[in-house]
Structure formats: structure tokens, C-alpha cells
Amino acid sequence: MKAIRTPVAVLAMLLAGSVCAKGTGYLFVSSEKDHAVTVLDGKDHKVVKVIETGERPRHLQFSPGRDILYVVASDSGRIDLIDVAKLEVVRSIDVGEDPEAFDVAPDGKHFYISMEEDAAISVVDSTTGEQVAEIEVGEEPEGVKVSPDGKTVYATSEVASMVHVIDVGTNEIRANVTVGNRPRRFAITPDGGEVWVTNELAGQVSILDGKSNAVKGTVPFKPKGFRDEDVTPVGIVMTRDGKTAYVTLGRANHVAVVDVASRKIEDYILVGKRAWGATLSRDEKTLYVVNGLSDDLSIVDTAKRRVSKSIPVGRVPYGVVVDD
Amino acid sequence: MTDVEDKMRTGRLARGLLVGLAAAMVLPAAAAQLDFGYLSLSRDDRYHEDRLYVRNLAQGEGEPEAGLAVALKESKFNARAVGVELGMAKARAADGKGLVAELERLAASGTRYFLIDAPGAVVAEVAGAVKGRDLLLFNVSAHDDALRQAQCQANLLHTAPSHAMQADALAQYLVSRKWRSVLMLQGPLPEDALIAKAFERSAKRFGIKIEDKRDFILSNDPRERDKGNVGLLTANEDYDVVFVADSDGEFARSVPYRTVRARPVVGAEGLAALGWHWSWERNGAPQLNSRFEKAAKHRMGEAGWSAWMAAKTVVEAMQRTGGADFAKIRAYLLGPDITIDGFKGHRLSYRPWNHQLRQPMLLATHNAVIERAPIQGFMHQSNTLDTLGFDERESQCQF
Numbered sequence: 170m171k172a173i174r175t176p177v178a179v180l181a182m183l184l185a186g187s188v189c190a191k192g193t194g195y196l197f198v199s200s201e202k203d204h205a206v207t208v209l210d211g212k213d214h215k216v217v218k219v220i221e222t223g224e225r226p227r228h229l230q231f232s233p234g235r236d237i238l239y240v241v242a243s244d245s246g247r248i249d250l251i252d253v254a255k256l257e258v259v260r261s262i263d264v265g266e267d268p269e270a271f272d273v274a275p276d277g278k279h280f281y282i283s284m285e286e287d288a289a290i291s292v293v294d295s296t297t298g299e300q301v302a303e304i305e306v307g308e309e310p311e312g313v314k315v316s317p318d319g320k321t322v323y324a325t326s327e328v329a330s331m332v333h334v335i336d337v338g339t340n341e342i343r344a345n346v347t348v349g350n351r352p353r354r355f356a357i358t359p360d361g362g363e364v365w366v367t368n369e370l371a372g373q374v375s376i377l378d379g380k381s382n383a384v385k386g387t388v389p390f391k392p393k394g395f396r397d398e399d400v401t402p403v404g405i406v407m408t409r410d411g412k413t414a415y416v417t418l419g420r421a422n423h424v425a426v427v428d429v430a431s432r433k434i435e436d437y438i439l440v441g442k443r444a445w446g447a448t449l450s451r452d453e454k455t456l457y458v459v460n461g462l463s464d465d466l467s468i469v470d471t472a473k474r475r476v477s478k479s480i481p482v483g484r485v486p487y488g489v490v491v492d493d
Numbered sequence: 494m495t496d497v498e499d500k501m502r503t504g505r506l507a508r509g510l511l512v513g514l515a516a517a518m519v520l521p522a523a524a525a526q527l528d529f530g531y532l533s534l535s536r537d538d539r540y541h542e543d544r545l546y547v548r549n550l551a552q553g554e555g556e557p558e559a560g561l562a563v564a565l566k567e568s569k570f571n572a573r574a575v576g577v578e579l580g581m582a583k584a585r586a587a588d589g590k591g592l593v594a595e596l597e598r599l600a601a602s603g604t605r606y607f608l609i610d611a612p613g614a615v616v617a618e619v620a621g622a623v624k625g626r627d628l629l630l631f632n633v634s635a636h637d638d639a640l641r642q643a644q645c646q647a648n649l650l651h652t653a654p655s656h657a658m659q660a661d662a663l664a665q666y667l668v669s670r671k672w673r674s675v676l677m678l679q680g681p682l683p684e685d686a687l688i689a690k691a692f693e694r695s696a697k698r699f700g701i702k703i704e705d706k707r708d709f710i711l712s713n714d715p716r717e718r719d720k721g722n723v724g725l726l727t728a729n730e731d732y733d734v735v736f737v738a739d740s741d742g743e744f745a746r747s748v749p750y751r752t753v754r755a756r757p758v759v760g761a762e763g764l765a766a767l768g769w770h771w772s773w774e775r776n777g778a779p780q781l782n783s784r785f786e787k788a789a790k791h792r793m794g795e796a797g798w799s800a801w802m803a804a805k806t807v808v809e810a811m812q813r814t815g816g817a818d819f820a821k822i823r824a825y826l827l828g829p830d831i832t833i834d835g836f837k838g839h840r841l842s843y844r845p846w847n848h849q850l851r852q853p854m855l856l857a858t859h860n861a862v863i864e865r866a867p868i869q870g871f872m873h874q875s876n877t878l879d880t881l882g883f884d885e886r887e888s889q890c891q892f
Binding site: 285286288306307308309326327328329330331333345347349350351370371372396397398401420 | 567568569570571573574777780783784809812813832834838839840877
């Protein structure tokens with residue numbers, strides 16, 4: 170089932186080739202309906218290249234060395250590896266039916282992949298492409314996040330309204346924590362002390378204690394002028410210092426700016442329609458947000474807290490990362 | 494006259510599935526049992542093979558019972574987390590009396606939650622027999638407004654939308670398109686009259702004019718051709734749309750493209766307001782559809798969704814109250830704090846005044862959802878979902 174499509178020798182070369190890749194400044198956007206990742210220039214935002222991927226590319230992120238971009242192609246059941254220097258898919262790893270999101274262990278050796286159709290987290294060796302373990306979780310797992318110390322994997326089940334806390338050493342569930350309805354994605358404070366999870370249907374963030382796994386707080390979002398059902402938080406990113414969280418509010422077309430320590434909502438920034446995926450630039454002066462229902466990318470000035478530019482991207486953009 | 498079709502404990506199934514991951518789970522020492530009973534008729538004309546063959550838009554694609562099994566299967570983690578074991582038993586009988594006997598049999602062995610898939614009159618009969626009892630009966634397929642109004646009772650909950658909710662959703666859609674002039678065609682069946690009445694109420698509520706109301710029959714009799722011929726039935730008047738009140742659906746399916754004027758058809762054909770449609774693609778719907786289809790071998794329709802929703806409702810209350818205590822579950826389930834995920838994007842809950850599940854309606858053609866009601870712009874002081882169906886002020890329900 171798990172097949173490597175590129176000869177191992179070539180692969181090893183590729184992986185070793187570009188260890189100290191310098192940022193290209195490129196933005197990479199996955200578009201669910203284009204079966205492609207669009208590469209945009211970081212300055213003029215012109216399309217540099219459209220890279221064909223497997224079907225329905227969704228979650229994407231860099232390898233720890235940032236030389237490879239991993240893209241989940243859900244409908245093809247695989248992870249495509251894009252060489253950031255060459256801007257092409259250099260390898261594909263078959264991972265099984267309907268993978269959605271994933272995280273990479275800090276040492277880069279394993280993928281933790283949410284398998285939407287199988288209700289499982291699949292652990293895959295990133296070198297051999299072999300499945301190492303499969304952990305049964307609640308239905309429709311989505312967000313997956315490895316803790317900063319690499320010892321714990323957090324995974325949401327949208328249907329069970331739960332966060333599964335998985336031990337990396339044993340690949341077993343350590344705790345099942347009930348959170349708000351339809352939990353989606355994570356951000357973790359740098360010390361691993363707080364795990365923030367967005368609850369799409371409940372319109373809030375649940376905050377888990379990184380040690381005890383208890384829910385120690387919630388942050389409800391109530392932007393003015395929106396009906397409750399339109400406040401659907403999904404994406405979340407935190408600044409490196411763990412002080413500020415940006416939460417995309419889906420149908421409410423806004424990003425909430427939250428002070429992590431006080432859990433106070435400082436602002437709501439208007440972006441495009443159904444804002445989900447978000448990422449910060451390295452200097453954290455820019456927040457990039459993809460909008461699934463207006464097929465565009467909002468570029469947010471984080472100091473002014475407003476959109477400086479909006480750029481059309483592919484059909485139903487899902488995720489964005491920046492190589493700076 | 495009763496026959497127990499099937500009795501199984503999902504607990505046994507779950508144990509089988511558990512073998513591979515026993516180490517991953519910590520099972521509480523003594524799990525509390527929470528059982529569902531599923532009541533349906535040995536013969537229900539709504540699922541007659543001729544009807545299923547035509548795939549009437551408003552009728553779904555088969556019996557909804559797989560919805561319960563799907564709901565329990567996807568609730569394994571929720572149940573384990575609070576030390577509860579979920580179980581189910583299915584029972585069929587020829588009539589309401591037989592179903593009451595089945596219900597009593599299951600209740601005697603501790604079942605408190607029942608789903609009933611039967612026409613309105615049977616639901617009323619079964620519910621009436623257990624009025625005031627400490628159990629919850631979920632109506633998953635009867636749309637009759639009377640069950641939510643005069644015949645309402647506290648332990649009867651409705652996950653099936655009422656005729657009023659469906660008609661209101663359609664009316665909102667027509668108003669949003671500015672199609673305010675309607676020709677109504679009504680069939681001869683008692684339920685056709687209920688559907689027509691519900692639409693008349695909605696038309697008045699949302700400012701739609703019914704230009705004329707004409708009775709149709711299924712007949713090739715030349716002496717009755719003015720009632721059997723769509724051309725004649727749709728002539729002489731101008732209107733924006735044709736609304737067909739046809740619970741059977743065989744007539745309705747031949748109305749589109751046979752009208753005298755080039756006008757869309759809504760109601761039983763063309764565009765219907767439904768609690769669920771397989772083509773809904775947002776809010777996790779594709780995954781739910783896929784789970785249901787695997788279990789049922791047919792696509793998920795409105796009643797399948799309603800059966801699934803009934804069990805999910807109980808599971809949500811169980812998870813949030815932390816166990817299988819009936820009184821706690823009932824209070825939470827019917828209370829204001831519950832958030833039920835119906836995979837339709839809204840936060841669902843039950844109306845305290847008649848125990849109808851608040852829910853959006855999907856306005857669907859045969860293969861696409863065109864719009865979801867409540868439609869943007871239809872406002873309500875507390876919950877926009879209450880723009881569909883009997884709001885508190887209109888409620889005649891007294892528990």
C-alpha cells in the first residue's frame with residue numbers, strides 16, 4: 170500500500186541537497202479544486218508557478234530544514250513532497266484514504282496524519298514512507314499538532330468534540346479531553362503549557378493545560394453584526410513568543426487578535442469570505458489568510474491590523490505557507 | 494402481531510473493534526448502560542419499492558434506521574470518556590398498538606430512549622400511550638404539524654422537520670427570489686391537504702400570493718382530464734412558480750416541463766425543503782454521507798439524518814453531563830445550553846415550547862442544494878432558526 174515513487178537514492182540526494190535553503194520569499198497556497206499549489210512572489214505577489222499536485226491538496230507545511238514542502242493531497246491519498254528550490258513534486262508517499270492534516274516530528278522523522286475517513290491518526294516514517302503505527306481516534310480527525318518538546322501529539326475529532334492526547338513514545342492515547350463542538354486546529358504556547366484549539370461550531374477556542382490536559386479556559390468570539398452560526402473559528406496561529414494568537418473566524422470573515430496571557434480579544438480584522446488557513450511571516454509583521462469562499466489571499470499588516478492587499482488565488486484555497 | 498426483527502448491542506461490536514487497540518483505551522470498570530429502541534412498522538407504504546424506485550425528491554431513498562447505528566458507532570469515544578456503554582434494539586410491529594407493546598417490552602429492560610419511524614397517526618398513538626412517562630420518544634419521520642401543536646407532549650421530541658418548517662423555508666426562498674405569485678396543485682391524500690395547509694400558512698406569513706389552488710388526481714380518465722392533465726391544470730392563470738402538494742410524489746414528478754408557462758416547480762418536485770440531502774457538501778456533510786451510505790447501502794435522506802440526529806442529541810447530552818443519568822440528560826438536552834452539531838452549520842437545540850429540533854432546511858433539487866434556510870435577511874429577535882416553523886407566539890402546544 171505504501172509505495173515510494175522515486176528511487177531511494179535520488180531521494181536521499183534531494184533530501185541532503187539543500188540543507189541551508191535560504192528563504193525564497195515565495196508564498197505557497199494549496200487550492201482544493203485546482204489540484205495544485207500556487208507559488209506567489211512574496212513582494213509583488215505575482216504567480217511564479219503553479220505546481221500540479223495530487224487531487225485536492227489541503228494542509229501543507231515545510232520540513233524542519235525548510236527545503237521540502239509537504240502537501241497532503243486528500244483525494245489521491247498521498248503526501249506530495251515539493252522541492253522548494255526546484256518548485257516541483259519530487260516524491261509522493263501513499264498514506265491511505267482521505268488524509269487531511271498532519272504534523273511533522275521535530276526531528277523530521279515521522280508524519281502524524283489525520284485520516285478523515287478511517288478515524289485514525291497514521292504515523293508514517295518520512296524516509297521510507299512506511300506506516301509505523303495507526304491510532305484509532307474519534308470520527309473525522311482533523312487538526313494534528315506535535316508539542317514543542319516532541320513528546321506529545323494532539324489531535325482533534327470533529328465529531329466526538331474531543332482532543333486526543335497521544336504519547337509519541339508508545340503511540341497510545343494518554344487522554345481524551347472533551348472540548349467545544351467541532352474542534353478543528355491547534356496552536357501551542359512555546360513552553361507547551363497551553364494548547365489552544367478552535368471549536369468551529371461552538372464559536373470559541375478551548376484552552377487545555379499542557380500538563381494536566383484539563384480544559385482551563387475558553388475564549389468565545391462574538392464579532393459585532395454576525396449571527397452566531399456564522400462565527401466558525403478554524404485556523405489559528407501564534408506568534409513565536411506565544412503572546413498573540415490570530416484566529417480565523419470562517420463565515421464571519423474576520424480574524425480575531427487575542428492576547429494569549431489575558432485571553433482578551435484585542436481586535437477583529439476584516440478579511441475575505443470563509444477565512445480558514447493562516448500563517449505569519451518570519452518577522453511576524455504580516456499575516457497571510459486564505460479565504461475558501463472568495464478564492465483569495467488576504468495580506469494583513471499585523472501592526473495596523475488591517476488588510477493591505479487581497480490577491481486572487483486558486484479555487485477553494487485551503488492553506489498557505491511562506492518561505493521567508 | 495409483533496416480530497422482533499433484530500436485537501444487538503453495539504457494545505459487542507465495539508468490543509470486537511477494540512481488540513486492536515485495547516492498550517490505547519482505558520475502559521471504566523463498570524460501564525453504565527444507555528440503550529436506544531428503534532420502532533418501525535413491518536410495512537410502511539412510505540418505503541414501498543415503487544416509491545423508492547421513482548426516488549421522489551421529498552421522500553429520501555430508503556428506510557432511515559441506519560442513522561441510529563451510524564450515530565452510535567461514531568460515539569464510541571464520547572461514551573467511553575464518560576463510562577457509558579451504548580446499545581440499541583430494533584423492533585417492528587404491524588401497527589401502533591403493536592409498537593406500544595414493543596416499546597413496553599424494551600422499556601421493561603431499561604431502555605429510555607426511543608426512535609420512532611412511522612406516519613403521524615401512528616406516532617400520535619404510540620406517544621399517547623406513554624404520555625408523562627420518564628422516557629424520550631424521538632419522532633424521526635412524521636412531519637404533521639399537529640404533533641407539534643395540539644397533540645404535542647413533553648416526552649415526544651421531533652428531529653423530523655414539521656410541514657410548517659418546510660413550507661416556511663420554501664416561502665423564504667421564493668420571497669428571496671421575488672417569486673411571490675404561486676399556483677398551487679393539491680393531491681387527494683390526507684397528507685397532501687396538510688402540506689397545502691402548511692404552505693398557505695407560510696404564504697400568508699411571508700407575503701406570497703396563491704393565485705389559485707387546483708386539485709389534481711392520478712388518472713387517465715378522459716372525463717377527469719382537467720384534474721389529471723398538467724397542461725390543463727396549469728393554464729389560464731399567470732404565476733411565478735407552481736407549488737405541488739403531493740405526499741406520494743408520483744404525480745409531482747411529471748409536473749416539471751409540462752406546465753403551460755415556463756415556470757419552475759417547487760414543493761414535492763423541482764425544489765424541495767428538506768432536513769437533509771446527500772448533495773450537501775459543507776460542514777462535514779460528505780463524511781457523514783459516506784458513513785451513512787456504507788451502513789445503509791443507500792444515500793442519506795431527511796429521515797436518515799433525523800434518526801442519526803436523535804441519537805446524537807442524546808450522546809451530546811450524555812457527554813456534557815458526564816454519564817447516563819436520565820434526568821440530567823433530559824434536562825440538558827431540552828435546555829438552553831446544548832449545542833447540537835447537525836452538520837448543517839448552525840448550533841441546534843430544541844424549542845422549549847414544543848420540543849421540535851431547531852434546524853436549517855436545505856432547499857434541494859435532485860442533485861444540488863441551492864440554498865439553506867433560514868435565508869440571510871430573515872431576522873428573528875433571538876434565534877434565526879425560529880423563523881422556520883411554529884415560533885413561541887404561534888405555539889398551541891401545552892405540555
